[in-house]
Amino acid sequence: MNWLFQISFSCCVLLLSVSAFCAEVPQEQGEDALLLLSDGPVHVRFHLLIDEQQLAVRRQEFISNLIQRLDADSDGQLSQTEWQQSPLHQFGKKEVGNEFLKTLGTSRPVPRKNVEQDLARFGELISYRQDDTAAGNDLKVFELLDADKSGHIDAAEIQSAEGRIALLDGDRDECVSFEEFSPPPQPDPDSAEVVRTGMLSDELPKAFLANLIRDISDIRLPADLLRLYDRDKDRLLSATELGGDERRITPLDVNQDGKLSVAELRGLRRLPVDLELRIELSGAKSGQSSLQVLSSAAHQVVPAHRSDLVKLAFGKTGVTFAFRNLDPIQSALTNARQRFNTLDIDANGYLDRKEISGNPTFERIWFHAMDRNRDGMLYDAEMQDYVRAICEPAATTCHINVYDTGPGYFQLLDHSGDGRISVREMRNLQPALAAHQKNDGAGISPDDMGQNYFIEFVRGSYQVFGASRRLVAQGPTFIERDPIGPNWFQAIDRNRDGDLTYLVVNPLHPPEFLYTLNLAHEMDADRDGLISWNEAERFEQQFAIRQSRAAEPQLPATP
Structure with missing residues (x-):
């Protein structure tokens, strides 16, 4: 396939159980979007599910x-x-004190479409948000590697990179996180804590509607494609301008003139699909990954290290797709319980209006909505019931969060994609950087790296007592992933880097695996001094097989 920068299908990745899954999820039920990359758009199809059920269903x-x-x-x-009895209908509305007004129109039935429109306040079915602030952090990585500030990383700087990066390990966990390259400023000790309410005014300003990825049904998309890719300004898009050959645009080219007009671009859904993903928003199920690549015309940047993340390359543009497992209801309940305890100054188990008098929004809206029996006392159980009801509609939505990660130096060094540069990755810093060094000895400059993006799928959530989370993370912490490996492995992997140390190398960092060296050597199949999560998983499987064989009854020996 020539389109997508002559990427060969031989490099397609993770084509796991494609035919079996296609029978489960019909193609027409996928959500289609375009990735508007610099060299041409990429047609992406997402199959979003909750507990094996289509999100829309x-x-x-x-x-x-x-x-x-x-x-x-x-x-x-x-x-x-x-309907008026539901907290979802009352949400964000002031109490109506006039009894006559309360009775108006109460005899009319509420159409289903009205309920659907009301619930839209808690989140669109699929929302696309973008945060470009992470690109600045990635430039901090380049600045550190470019020790002499020459504007490029030379061979000598590549050799000394490991030592300089290791010095950034401020929390001494033998890992360097994305944030440690540019630590946040210290908080002002004199500033008072603000109890957020989850109202629109509390939205953090970094996130905006995504411009990198767009729903294919967006009526503004054809005009925006012309603006982005019409290089000769003839108000038409050729196959070359779209980064491919004429065969690619044939399904849309109604008049067969080899170019696409705005009218013809309204049929974008007929474009061949370049990447098809399956995302289980409730987390990985038995025998299946939470994120699967069903088909792809992209080149995989690194072998799959985790089931919740895949790195792909479209020409010089790197795109990491990731899934973040979030239980939205439990997260909201935990957050509400913490806020309740903070406000309950006298610790008597309920809130009165005196305790919440310092928060006008809470006093004007939330207290009335949560105090169902109108006794002037808000108990934890009343708050929990309300929070659960408010969060349920958000839990049936999906946020697709886009982060611009700049040239991608950090992602180049973070081979496993867990958001930290670990001991194993420290050892591989030199070959990882050397692979991008120019043959003429000019080193590595930011222009050599291309552009990189991080696209994260997460189940929708709503925090009553916090900024409603259009993006799961405001800032670079988004890139950190959940622990990985067997349960016992996660329990002793204290820095959560996916590796267990078992040799005494640094007295400040005792080994994590404290069993016998013989057992450690048996697990460490590649003899690199570290027990990886997949080595532990493999050993666990082999051990279970040996145990089952040992339990089998033995036939007596033949005389």
Whole structure:
């Protein structure tokens, strides 16, 4: 396939159980989007699921169950009175004190579409948000590697890189995180803590609607494609301008003139799919990964190290796709319980209006909404019930978060993609950097690295007492991944780098694996002095096989 910068299909990655999965998830049910990369757009199809169920289907099922729960008289219709009893309807609205106004229109049934529109306040089915601040941190990585500030990294600087990066390990966990290249400023000890309310005014300003990835049904997309790729300004897009050959645009080229007009670009969904992903938003299931590449015309940057992340290259543009496992309901309940304990100054187990008088939004809106029995006392159970009800609709949505990570120096060094440069990766710093060094000895400059993006899928959530999380992380912490490996492995992997040390190399860092050296050597298949998570997993599987064989009854020897 010539399009996508002559990337060969022989480099396609992770084509795991494609035919089996295609039978489970029909192609037409996928969500289509375009990645607007510098050399041409990439057609991406996402299959978003919650517990093996299509996201859109799960959303409609939630709405049906909600209407059924609220239908108190079981007449098959949702009345205005029944809908007004729901915290979802009352959300963000002031108390109505006029009894006459409360009764207006209560006899009319509430159409399902009205319920759907009301729930849209808690999040779109799929939202695309972008944060470009991480690119600045990546330039900090280059500045550190470029010790003489010459504007490029030469051979000598590549050789000394390991020592200079190791010095950044401020928390002494034998790993250097993305944040440690540019630590945040110390907080002002005199500033008072602000209890956020989750209202729109509390949104953090870094995130904006994504411009790198766009829903293919966006009516503005054809005009934006012309603006981005119409290099000869003829108001038409040729196959060359779109980064491919004429065969690629044939399905859209109605008049067969070899170019696409705005009208023809409205059929973008007919473009061949370049990347197809399956994302299980509730986390990995038995025998399946949380993120799977079903088909791809991209080149994989590194072998798959984790089941929740894959790095792909479209020409010189690197794109990391990742899944972050988040239980939105439990996260919101934990956050609410912490806020409750903070506000409950007298620790009597409930909040009164005096305790929340310093927070006008809480006093004006939340207290009334949560105090269901109107006794002037807000108990933890009342708050938990309200928070659960408010968070349920958000849990049936998906956030697709885009982070511009600049030239991608950190991602080049972070081979495993877990957000930290570990001991194993420290050892591989020199070959990783040397692979990008120019043959003429000019070293490595930012222009040589191309552009890199990090695209994260996460189940929707809503924090009643915190900024509603359009992006899971505001800043570079997004790149850190969850622990990996067997449960016992995670329990002793104290720095969560996916490796266990077992040799005494540095007295300041005692080994993590404290069993016998013989057992450590048996696990360490590649004899590199580290037990990786997959070595531990492999050993565990082999041990289970040996145990089952030993338990089998033995036949008596033949005389």
